[in-house]
Amino acid sequence: MNDLNPVRLIATKRDGGALSPEDLTALVDAYTEGTVPDYQMSAFLMAAYLNGLTDAEAAALTDAMLQSGVRIDLSDVPGTKVGKHSTGGVGDKVSPILVPLVASCGVPVAKISGRGLGHTGGTIDKLESIPGFRTDLSTEAYRRQVKDIGLVLSGQTGDIAPADGKLYALRDVTATVDSTPLIAASIMSKKLAEGLDALVLDVKCGRGAFMKTEEEGRALAEAMVGIGAEHDTPVVALMTNMDVPLGRAVGNWPEIKESIACLRGKHDETPLMTIVRHLAGEMIALNGAADTPADGRAQAQQALDAGAALDRFRRFVEAQGGDPAVVDAPDARPDSAPVATVRAPDDADGYVTDLDALAIGEAAVDLGAGRRTKEDAVDPVAGLSALKKPGDPIAPGDVLARLHASGAPDLDPVRATVRDAYAFGRTPPEPGPSVLARYTAEGWEDRGGAATD
Amino acid sequence: MNDLNPVRLIATKRDGGALSPEDLTALVDAYTEGTVPDYQMSAFLMAAYLNGLTDAEAAALTDAMLQSGVRIDLSDVPGTKVGKHSTGGVGDKVSPILVPLVASCGVPVAKISGRGLGHTGGTIDKLESIPGFRTDLSTEAYRRQVKDIGLVLSGQTGDIAPADGKLYALRDVTATVDSTPLIAASIMSKKLAEGLDALVLDVKCGRGAFMKTEEEGRALAEAMVGIGAEHDTPVVALMTNMDVPLGRAVGNWPEIKESIACLRGKHDETPLMTIVRHLAGEMIALNGAADTPADGRAQAQQALDAGAALDRFRRFVEAQGGDPAVVDAPDARPDSAPVATVRAPDDADGYVTDLDALAIGEAAVDLGAGRRTKEDAVDPVAGLSALKKPGDPIAPGDVLARLHASGAPDLDPVRATVRDAYAFGRTPPEPGPSVLARYTAEGWEDRGGAATD
Numbered sequence: 001m002n003d004l005n006p007v008r009l010i011a012t013k014r015d016g017g018a019l020s021p022e023d024l025t026a027l028v029d030a031y032t033e034g035t036v037p038d039y040q041m042s043a044f045l046m047a048a049y050l051n052g053l054t055d056a057e058a059a060a061l062t063d064a065m066l067q068s069g070v071r072i073d074l075s076d077v078p079g080t081k082v083g084k085h086s087t088g089g090v091g092d093k094v095s096p097i098l099v100p101l102v103a104s105c106g107v108p109v110a111k112i113s114g115r116g117l118g119h120t121g122g123t124i125d126k127l128e129s130i131p132g133f134r135t136d137l138s139t140e141a142y143r144r145q146v147k148d149i150g151l152v153l154s155g156q157t158g159d160i161a162p163a164d165g166k167l168y169a170l171r172d173v174t175a176t177v178d179s180t181p182l183i184a185a186s187i188m189s190k191k192l193a194e195g196l197d198a199l200v201l202d203v204k205c206g207r208g209a210f211m212k213t214e215e216e217g218r219a220l221a222e223a224m225v226g227i228g229a230e231h232d233t234p235v236v237a238l239m240t241n242m243d244v245p246l247g248r249a250v251g252n253w254p255e256i257k258e259s260i261a262c263l264r265g266k267h268d269e270t271p272l273m274t275i276v277r278h279l280a281g282e283m284i285a286l287n288g289a290a291d292t293p294a295d296g297r298a299q300a301q302q303a304l305d306a307g308a309a310l311d312r313f314r315r316f317v318e319a320q321g322g323d324p325a326v327v328d329a330p331d332a333r334p335d336s337a338p339v340a341t342v343r344a345p346d347d348a349d350g351y352v353t354d355l356d357a358l359a360i361g362e363a364a365v366d367l368g369a370g371r372r373t374k375e376d377a378v379d380p381v382a383g384l385s386a387l388k389k390p391g392d393p394i395a396p397g398d399v400l401a402r403l404h405a406s407g408a409p410d411l412d413p414v415r416a417t418v419r420d421a422y423a424f425g426r427t428p429p430e431p432g433p434s435v436l437a438r439y440t441a442e443g444w445e446d447r448g449g450a451a452t453d
Numbered sequence: 454m455n456d457l458n459p460v461r462l463i464a465t466k467r468d469g470g471a472l473s474p475e476d477l478t479a480l481v482d483a484y485t486e487g488t489v490p491d492y493q494m495s496a497f498l499m500a501a502y503l504n505g506l507t508d509a510e511a512a513a514l515t516d517a518m519l520q521s522g523v524r525i526d527l528s529d530v531p532g533t534k535v536g537k538h539s540t541g542g543v544g545d546k547v548s549p550i551l552v553p554l555v556a557s558c559g560v561p562v563a564k565i566s567g568r569g570l571g572h573t574g575g576t577i578d579k580l581e582s583i584p585g586f587r588t589d590l591s592t593e594a595y596r597r598q599v600k601d602i603g604l605v606l607s608g609q610t611g612d613i614a615p616a617d618g619k620l621y622a623l624r625d626v627t628a629t630v631d632s633t634p635l636i637a638a639s640i641m642s643k644k645l646a647e648g649l650d651a652l653v654l655d656v657k658c659g660r661g662a663f664m665k666t667e668e669e670g671r672a673l674a675e676a677m678v679g680i681g682a683e684h685d686t687p688v689v690a691l692m693t694n695m696d697v698p699l700g701r702a703v704g705n706w707p708e709i710k711e712s713i714a715c716l717r718g719k720h721d722e723t724p725l726m727t728i729v730r731h732l733a734g735e736m737i738a739l740n741g742a743a744d745t746p747a748d749g750r751a752q753a754q755q756a757l758d759a760g761a762a763l764d765r766f767r768r769f770v771e772a773q774g775g776d777p778a779v780v781d782a783p784d785a786r787p788d789s790a791p792v793a794t795v796r797a798p799d800d801a802d803g804y805v806t807d808l809d810a811l812a813i814g815e816a817a818v819d820l821g822a823g824r825r826t827k828e829d830a831v832d833p834v835a836g837l838s839a840l841k842k843p844g845d846p847i848a849p850g851d852v853l854a855r856l857h858a859s860g861a862p863d864l865d866p867v868r869a870t871v872r873d874a875y876a877f878g879r880t881p882p883e884p885g886p887s888v889l890a891r892y893t894a895e896g897w898e899d900r901g902g903a904a905t906d
Contacts, residue, residue, distance in 0.1 A: 010628035014502065039491035043627035046499035049467065174496035175463035 006040045013047040021060035028064035032163040045176040053181035059230035065189035068163035074195035082283045083196035088120035090208040090361035091245035093255040095123045100313035103151035104303045107287040110146045119361025124155045129252035129380035133322035161189040184223035198234045198286040206243035208357025221439040236282045237439040245357045247272045251369035251383010257330045263310040271434035335381045338402035342418045346396045350426040359421035367405045459493045466500040474513035481517035485616040498629040506634035512683035518642035521616035527648035535736040536649035541573035543661040543814035544698035546708040548576045553766035556604035557756045560740040563599045572814025577608045582705035582833035586775035614642040637676035651687045651739040659696035661810025674892040689735045690892040700725045704822035704836010710783045716763040724887035788834045791855035795871045799849045803879040812874035820858045
């Protein structure tokens with residue numbers, strides 16, 4: 001550390017050069033310790049934003065952030081632990097369905113999840129809408145639960161990758177958030193701390209996602225798979241569509257309710273369940289419980305059909321302090337009745353041809369389901385349900401969506417936002433693929449047509 | 454100021470956009486006041502470094518820094534006040550010769566100069582090597598002296614462009630110094646505060662200068678002339694050669710001694726005096742005392758020949774508290790005898806063909822003439838004199854340079870640096886031009902061949 005020269009390292013990145021792993025580690029360590037000040041790190045981050053990071057630099061940055069905190073040791077849990085991460089979307093209730101499903105197939109899953117910010121929700125907020133559910137598990141409780149019931153989903157703690165937390169806060173106020181290698185390193189530093197042996201990524205692309213284009217999504221998938229390879233952790237990335245909300249519910253409790261219905265086998269032919277099955281197939285194959293992702297998908301379908309996935313969800317809710325009664329009688333949860341209805345306009349005659357995920361995400365935030373800033377509280381029951389989706393037949397006056405809120409939000413602008421999010425036409429739209437592409441250390445594989453499995 | 458959004462402004466520059474003058478002014482004002490923190494400004498500076506600033510942005514930045522402090526009002530001094538700025542070089546004693554020379558031709562010159570850092574010297578350090586000379590003039594004393602004797606040369610004070618001082622300190626530690634528009638805005642904000650009506654720039658290019666290439670020099674000249682135009686201040690830039698030291702002395706007192714000899718007409722045919730005459734011609738023409746720069750050059754030569762320039766230098770020294778006796782008997786100054794001599798090696802037979810300005814500048818710093826960091830003190834008598842220059846005949850054992858120091862520096866490495874700075878050959882080198890090009894708001898004019906006027 002004695003001969004660390006931050007100005008030289010900033011200048012190297014500024015001039016398009018690459019830092020050695022040793023230099024990058026020393027820089028991040030010194031920043032975490034406070035000997036390199038914010039103003040030098042923000043200059044470095046802007047240079048990295050504009051000139052990029054090499055794969056080796058992204059891996060070194062990941063490692064430095066990972067090493068800044070606790071790395072959970074799950075070596076006493078038998079079997080290959082498989083993690084899952086989504087880049088976030090609207091109505092993205094994949095984790096509460098997928099994790100119990102995969103665990104019921106014998107794959108141990110330990111996962112730390114985040115809270116929602118802006119138009120995308122967070123799994124932790126969703127689970128906390130179950131009365132009594134706790135997400136602040138100690139490391140010991142986290143480890144024990146994976147061992148006992150094969151799955152755990154907990155919230156972030158300050159001892160996981162604190163350097164990432166400090167860097168993220170700085171990026172947030174210096175316009176350096178939206179950089180693929182910085183995003184990839186941030187995600188991977190936290191995932192690698194969770195105690196996993198392999199990882200599945202759901203890289204969402206489209207207007208409701210952070211990555212608006214396939215090109216951006218591909219760059220992020222490649223960066224994260226590359227960092228995984230440098231850390232001897234196999235990573236499979238599925239790129240999935242996020243132009244339209246996933247499922248028919250958006251909001252914390254509305255999505256948990258829909259997740260329970262999915263676990264009961266109610267929505268098997270939807271894009272949501274197609275994505276769940278594909279991710280499950282990859283996780284089961286990565287664990288070794290299936291030879292191929294297709295075999296894994298078949299196992300997952302059996303677990304759904306047999307009720308094993310729903311049963312595992314019930315045990316999971318109970319293990320984390322939640323009220324298991326909601327699993328069997330979701331409608332009994334207090335305050336879950338809709339407060340208003342959005343209806344189709346007079347010229348809506350034929351089919352829903354499009355639904356803008358971003359607008360629906362914004363409407364959910366307006367109802368109280370999400371946060372505008374990190375300090376905001378969320379309303380667990382707020383959101384939308386019974387959403388009409390592209391391909392649905394429609395007539396004037398039909399219900400487009402039901403609105404939920406326990407506060408008293410101004411409903412007129414929300415109604416307008418929801419109505420404007422829809423497009424209608426005389427013929428049903430051609431369904432597009434839900435799983436757009438698959439990326440592993442071996443390269444890309446296009447998956448167009450996976451919408452129907 | 455209420456709706457200033459620094460993250461949005463950083464993002465605009467990051468994405469290659471341009472800020473409005475209002476936004477840039479608000480950002481710099483908020484930074485100067487401390488409401489925008491260092492870490493946001495350094496991210497902005499790195500984005501500006503990598504994506505550049507438009508002419509309008511550079512002018513707005515200059516103006517914001519200028520307005521942050523005092524702007525000296527010399528409106529009660531009759532005539533067009535002409536300033537001068539050099540980007541810095543090795544042996545650059547132009548100002549102590551030029552300013553009295555031009556003043557003796559009736560052109561009022563008010564100039565604030567800097568101290569040296571690294572291998573380039575500073576006019577203030579040079580003048581302070583005259584026993585008693587004061588450079589810490591009050592604004593009132595500065596104004597009075599221009600009125601009384603037509604010239605003043607003083608040091609920087611904290612009330613001139615304090616925003617520039619704060620920004621420069623941040624750039625220094627975030628690898629964002631070396632950006633043409635940021636350099637141009639920094640220089641111009643200070644020059645425009647000096648009370649001048651027009652400005653001549655000596656943009657030095659070559660291995661002993663900050664601008665190593667003509668391309669870099671041209672970019673800086675264009676940026677500064679552009680900012681001048683936005684502030685209704687005519688600027689003429691001469692691009693001059695800085696591959697070889699100017700003159701035969703490098704160091705504070707050694708250069709003042711050489712300046713006095715130049716004012717006595719001893720070195721009229723040198724590149725140094727060619728550059729002095731050309732700059733003088735421009736300043737006299739900008740003032741209106743001559744119709745053309747060529748006429749101005751002729752007036753300057755007359756002032757030198759008549760002793761008027763030397764006389765004005767003597768009055769200037771006396772006015773600022775210096776001992777005028779040194780002007781007539783420079784050898785009487787204490788501690789000015791050489792401490793060592795560097796001699797030509799055995800294979801030096803024929804002519805000096807090259808002399809590296811950067812190496813000579815470094816040797817001067819090693820002798821104590823310059824600063825490695827801003828906190829270092831300088832030795833006023835340290836430096837080199839009697840330097841052999843390209844074109845000089847040479848034989849083994851001839852004196853290449855005499856070394857001066859009042860401390861006890863390690864002389865062996867200095868001797869080696871000086872010896873290695875030289876190249877020798879059997880035939881004299883072709884002399885190159887001293888004034889490479891001229892730039893005004895009307896455009897570029899090449900000046901190759903100006904070496905011999």
